Amino acid sequence: MTTVLRSDDMRRRNRNLIMEIVRRKGAISRSAIAQTAALSPATVSTISNDLIAEGVLVAQGNGSAASSGRGRPSVHLSINPEFRHAVLIILKIGALNVSIIDYAGAVVAHQDFHIDMANIRAEEFRRTLIAEVRQTWDTSGLDEAQLARISVAIQGTTDTAGVHMLRSPMTPLTDVPIGPWLEEAFGAPVRLANDCDLIARALNWRDPERYSDNFAAILLAHGVGMGLFLRGQIINGTKSSGTEFGHMLHRPDGALCRCGSRGCIEANAGDYAILRRYRGDPADSAPASRVSAREIAAIAEAGRAGNERALDALAAAGRALGSGLAGIYALVDPFRIAFVGHGAAAFSLMEPALRQTLENSNARAARDVPIDLFPDEMPLVREGCCIDALSDIDARQAAKVNDFARA
Amino acid sequence: MTTVLRSDDMRRRNRNLIMEIVRRKGAISRSAIAQTAALSPATVSTISNDLIAEGVLVAQGNGSAASSGRGRPSVHLSINPEFRHAVLIILKIGALNVSIIDYAGAVVAHQDFHIDMANIRAEEFRRTLIAEVRQTWDTSGLDEAQLARISVAIQGTTDTAGVHMLRSPMTPLTDVPIGPWLEEAFGAPVRLANDCDLIARALNWRDPERYSDNFAAILLAHGVGMGLFLRGQIINGTKSSGTEFGHMLHRPDGALCRCGSRGCIEANAGDYAILRRYRGDPADSAPASRVSAREIAAIAEAGRAGNERALDALAAAGRALGSGLAGIYALVDPFRIAFVGHGAAAFSLMEPALRQTLENSNARAARDVPIDLFPDEMPLVREGCCIDALSDIDARQAAKVNDFARA
DNA sequence: GCCCTTTAATTCAAGCCTCAAAAAAAATCG
DNA sequence: CGATTTTTTTTGAGGCTTGAATTAAAGGGC
Structure with missing residues (x-):
């Protein structure tokens, strides 16, 4: 059910729109805001002067920005860092x-x-x-x-x-x-x-062109997590936030997961899972409690040098991720993925198995889904x-x- | 990115809100609309008189509705059937x-x-x-x-x-x-x-209390389909509408599906799959091209009478559905399900296996998810x-x- | 039968909000 | 120094919702 709309809702929303634009652009003139927001200059003037009066924004004489020719110079507005x-x-x-x-x-x-x-x-x-x-x-x-x-x-x-x-x-x-x-x-x-x-929120903020309606960020670290946007909204549990992508079932009675279950995606694609398989430990052996980024990097290195066990371990990870994605792609058509975290540094060796798994699935078209890599998750x-x-x-x-x- | 809001957007939205209320209630007075919409009587008056002038609504003297006591009798507004x-x-x-x-x-x-x-x-x-x-x-x-x-x-x-x-x-x-x-x-x-x-849209319309933010309608017929609402919005493919729930992978190299793949949910829970297993045909035998509702009902009947093969076939369907749901529930916390179509008439025999599968999954809490049955899909x-x-x-x-x- | 009470709907003035147009401000150019 | 150009502000108009006052249309009581 939709909900009523009053004139102050209008103001609030247009105000938020202006704030969003200023935040994204850093420093921008009123007339430029009017253009990007599709609001009239008059409205932008009113609202932004309110914002300045409140101390939310500050106006800085255009300053360095090459006094770009004729006409009254524009005044750049920016967030007042001291406000809060x-x-x-x-x-x-x-x-x-x-x-x-x-x-x-x-x-x-x-x-x-x-x-x-x-x-x-x-x-x-x-x-x-x-x-x-x-x-x-x-x-x-x-x-x-x-x-x-x-x-x-x-x-x-x-x-x-x-x-x-x-x-x-x-x-x-x-x-x-x-x-x-x-x-x-x-x-x-x-x-x-x-x-x-x-992380998904950050990607959406950084590059709304690429990461807008439907996309997922998958964190490849000790565990495997996912931040999912559908229709421009973040999808998290109805009761809890954060999708439990890592604990979707990949293979019944498969490898032992940290969570105690067997065959989870994470139990094949998490750090400890890759290490376990690389070492040749049995699939039901207890997950290592901590694996350093260096260890994963070393396995990737070994794989690039042709080490079979490393390649096998990373391919298994790729298959697990691919099968999880294929499941989601059956519900929602294929969307862009960003792999984040140090596992992303080894992704090139998982990728063939992942894409092959997608190709063999019912979401065949997903084989060509665009994938971006961000090996360091912390900035995001x-x-x-x-x-x-x-x-x-x-x-x-x-x-x-x-x-x-x-x- | 949010978008601008102008005063005519306000009017349009409040107008739609009023239409929604009238459609749902069938016949309702202006003052009752004002109350449900949280709009002022003045606004409702203005808008609804516009609607009457356009021929969208008609006003009918309260008529039969027991002249409910003192005061000016309310005038019921209703959709003008002849409008379009x-x-x-x-x-x-x-x-x-x-x-x-x-x-x-x-x-x-x-x-x-x-x-x-x-x-x-x-x-x-x-x-x-x-x-x-x-x-x-x-x-x-x-x-x-x-x-x-x-x-x-x-x-x-x-x-x-x-x-x-x-x-x-x-x-x-x-x-x-x-x-x-x-x-x-x-x-x-x-x-x-x-x-x-x-079907999902219809459930949401019929009973918005029950079917609002997150729920799914699963059609159990020759194939298995799903209509999925998340956060109050219908989720369909980014490129195509309709989720392909039936073609999520249940068991690698499992039973042969209509779609040519193996191990799809549908290949275990669709009409032809249940019939195939009941008959004892091999899992890779070609799907029957058409199965009548009566045949499924007969299998359910046999199951209730204790027939082992029937029980086995229906339990297999329950497991397949349960495993698909467990996958989704890993992404989104458990939500209400409506099983629709003649398969729903046999659901009681699938249910134990389905709930058991959920209980064994990582979405353990999903075991108690509420399930409704609608054996006839056509009205929906x-x-x-x-x-x-x-x-x-x-x-x-x-x-x-x-x-x-x-x- | 008449007046009072009660409830529904409408009217009206006020207050927001956005907008287009006009005016003012603040530069450059010749 | 005046003309030009671009940005910003001001002003008036028009749309929308709202609360309060008013009108409409009943029933109840005497």
């Missing part, structure tokens, strides 16, 4: 990275911590997390009133609201209320998101987390102004 | 059903034709189709200017635009331009849609086709009025 700040937290096995960013997305403070969550109790985790975030915040020298949002990227699943961390390979703890913890400690809205979802996770935080601040500010005007 | 008419065409193996409906969705003419498309040439198909539609139209005695829309339900896939029929089990013809044929012959907009998608296909046609007429009319006002 956000905390980005990236939680992954063994590590906790905290960044403080300004409203323009620049990192103003950053610290990396080690954390072993394998045997941690919830209360200890809570204290550690808060202490390390606070410590990082303090190095920024900012007033806490400046903090408008905390975004957390996690390996694992969250509830849809992005409040609790349901399950994660980092820890045996389940249903961890990270959201409420941080909200209570810092008084700012908090949202958790799955790392793969954030950070970028996704960043845009998640900032666009949320934008939206909240727009809603606040609206409510204020109404009251 | 639509042609609904349902194409399935061996049959071509044509209905003419009025603007309120009532069938004013209907004819069923037999058609064998196994060895038909495109030109002959075109002529037959047009002739039979025209013949049915003529029995209605309506003026052709009354025809505002043609909606076609097909077994098979279409392009996303809903213009060409790409592939269908009905015929070896591919890429059949049914849309352009009919548009040229009747001068009304035409859209083709996959039958499973329409018709209803989906009907609402598809009518809501399109509504939207076009709203856009036309808007454009007119702007010019």
Whole structure:
């Protein structure tokens, strides 16, 4: 069922549109905004002057930008970095990275911590997390009133609201209320998101031409995860965020997975699975708990040098990924894939098996699906987390102004 | 990227909202509309009087509806059946059903034709189709200017635009331009849609409480198809409509499918697959070309009486369906399923195997997913086709009025 | 039979919002 | 220094929704 539309909704949406354009372009004149947004100059003027008055945007005399000829010079608008700040937290096995960013997305403070969550109790985790975030915040020298949002990227699943961390390979703890913890400690809205979802979000942000309606980001690391966009919207569980692509069944009674099941895609394409097969360990042997990027790189190297076991292990990974994709492609026509993470560095050796698997499937046309590689996932996770935080601040500010005007 | 919003968009959307409410409620007063839509009585008054002036709605003195007490009696608004008419065409193996409906969705003419498309040439198909539609139209005695829309339900896939029929089990013809044929012959907009998608649409229309954000309709007939809603939107291929759920791989090198591959879900759960296994025919024997509903019912009957082969065949179907669902549930958390078609009448005997398969999968929680049964798919296909046609007429009319006002 | 109460629908003025056109601002060019 | 050019702002018009006031059309009570 559609929902009512009032005139302030109109303003809010056009305002968000302008913010999106400014964020993407960095610095842009009012008239250029009007053109890209298909809004009239008058409207852009009104809205952007409001934004400047609020302190959201700043106008900077065109400055260096070659006073490009005749006419009144355009004034470039840009995000006011000082307007608000956000905390980005990236939680992954063994590590906790905290960044403080300004409203323009620049990192103003950053610290990396080690954390072993394998045997941690919830209360200890809570204290550690808060202490390390606070410590990082303090190095920024900012007033806490400046903090408008905390975004957390996690390996694992969250509830849809992005409040609790349901399950994660980092820890045996389940249903961890990270959201409420941080909200209570810092008084700012908090949202958790799955790392793969954030990678997909980042790709969509970076290059909306390529990554718009339908595409997936597949993280090839210790585990295998997927961030999926369909019809321009991110698809995550109805109850939890993050698709469990890695735990789709590839081969009944196949190799043993970290999750305890057998035959998952991950049990064939995750780091530990590739290593296990390369070593010739039995398929039901316990997954290694940690595999370094170097080890995977070494296997790829061996494969390129012609090592049969390496080639076999990587081909198996390719087949598992291909069969999972074929399943999805039966539901939705083939779409672009980005393989992300250090597994992507070995992808060229998985690719033939993957494409062959697609060709043998019912989604034959998927054989030629475009695939991009991003061996380092961290910049994408950070970028996704960043845009998640900032666009949320934008939206909240727009809603606040609206409510204020109404009251 | 979001898009601009102007004040006429607002009006169009609120108008559509009102139409949706009137369509769903059948006859409803202005004040009741205002309440359900969360619009002010003033706005509803303005818009609905416009609609009445255009002839879209009619006002009927509350009539029978017990003059419910004090106060000025409410006037019920309802769709004006005479405003426009639509042609609904349902194409399935061996049959071509044509209905003419009025603007309120009532069938004013209907004819069923037999058609064998196994060895038909495109030109002959075109002529037959047009002739039979025209013949049915003529029995209605309506003026052709009354025809505002043609909606076609097909077994098979279409392009996303809903213009060409790409592939269908009905015929070896591919890429059949049914849309352009009919548009040229009747001068009304035409859209083709996959039958499973329409079934899902119908469920969403009938019972939006139950079938809203995430659910799937699975058609169990000769083939196995799926209409899938995620986040309230129908998901079909990026290039073709209709998910190919039936051709997801269930078991590598498994039973022979109609499509030529092996191990598809359909090759285990389609009519012919159940019959084949029941008879004890080898799994690679050629699929029967047609199986009647009675045959499936007989197998179910035998199963209920304890026949082992029948139970085995139906359990195999349940396992195949369960494994396909488990795959989807790994991507999206478990959602409600409606099994539709005569296979649904035998579902109780597939259910234990299906739920067991889910329980053994990684989507363990999916074991308790709610499942509804609709043994007769035709009313749903018709209803989906009907609402598809009518809501399109509504939207076009709203856009036309808007454009007119702007010019 | 008349007046009061109650509920539905309409009218009206006000407040937003966007837009086109005109005006103002701020440069360059000759 | 005035003409030209381009950007931005101002202004007036028109569309939309809304709350409040008004009108319409009943039933209830005396």
